[in-house]
Amino acid sequence: xxxxxxxxxxxxxxxxxxxxxxxxxxxxxxxxxxxxxxxxxxxxxxxxxxxxxxxxxxxxxxxxxxxxxxxxxxxxxxxxxxxxxxxxxxxxxxxxxxxxxxxxxxxxxxxxxxxxxxxxxxxxxxxxxxxxxxxxxxxxxxxxxxxxxxxxxxxxxxxxxxxxxxxxxxxxxxxxxxxxxxxxxxxxxxxxxxxxxxxxxxxxxxxxxxxxxxxxxxxxxxxxxxxxxxxxxxxxxxxxxxxxxx
Numbered sequence: 001x002x003x004x005x006x007x008x009x010x011x012x013x014x015x016x017x018x019x020x021x022x023x024x025x026x027x028x029x030x031x032x033x034x035x036x037x038x039x040x041x042x043x044x045x046x047x048x049x050x051x052x053x054x055x056x057x058x059x060x061x062x063x064x065x066x067x068x069x070x071x072x073x074x075x076x077x078x079x080x081x082x083x084x085x086x087x088x089x090x091x092x093x094x095x096x097x098x099x100x101x102x103x104x105x106x107x108x109x110x111x112x113x114x115x116x117x118x119x120x121x122x123x124x125x126x127x128x129x130x131x132x133x134x135x136x137x138x139x140x141x142x143x144x145x146x147x148x149x150x151x152x153x154x155x156x157x158x159x160x161x162x163x164x165x166x167x168x169x170x171x172x173x174x175x176x177x178x179x180x181x182x183x184x185x186x187x188x189x190x191x192x193x194x195x196x197x198x199x200x201x202x203x204x205x206x207x208x209x210x211x212x213x214x215x216x217x218x219x220x221x222x223x224x225x226x227x228x229x230x231x232x233x234x235x236x237x238x239x240x241x242x243x244x245x246x
Contacts, residue, residue: 028103028105037103042087080116081133
């Protein structure tokens with residue numbers, strides 16, 4: 001059975017990417033429990049209960065995720081801008097002396113390469129809106145070590161399985177999410193991790209691990225241990241400059 005990941009070369013930060021309801025939150029939780037890995041969940045609560053400014057009516061709507069799903073064309077740019085802002089703000093503050101494997105639920109890269117691009121490709125963002133978003137993205141993330149990652153773990157799962165899991169978790173904001181949207185988000189992930197289409201150089205050269213997550217990690221202990229071993233082996237192959245013992 002895999003043990004706790006230990007290394008003299010400091011921390012490894014991995015982004016766990018995948019479709020909506022692919023099982024990212026469950027994956028982080030189980031890998032953390034099974035292998036004592038550290039996790040950085042996606043800031044979903046920031047999107048569903050935005051703290052309103054004191055100048056506005058305190059009873060005003062503040063569930064941005066719900067607004068996006070209700071009217072994607074109206075709210076796509078607003079939601080993606082705030083999702084990016086909240087992700088940058090919630091990055092773990094890591095120093096060279098920190099050790100272990102950190103699993104982050106999605107990254108600033110999927111903000112742009114998956115959800116931003118999908119907004120442009122499906123016309124819920126205009127070319128001008130997408131261009132504005134890209135400028136905001138670059139301003140917040142270019143040369144920002146806190147938002148960078150050492151590699152990616154792609155949880156690959158069919159849109160049909162994701163749709164089933166979406167219904168099972170019962171998040172109210174997602175009641176109106178159609179299979180068509182999950183197909184679109186799946187396509188953007190496949191373009192990135194499988195087809196390797198139109199990737200920025202700094203993303204294309206990062207290591208990645210593709211994990212089939214269509215199985216039952218919760219109830220299948222053998223599958224859980226095998227998956228953890230893949231993650232630990234992947235992390236062990238990564239080397240952060242300046243952190244090795246040599």
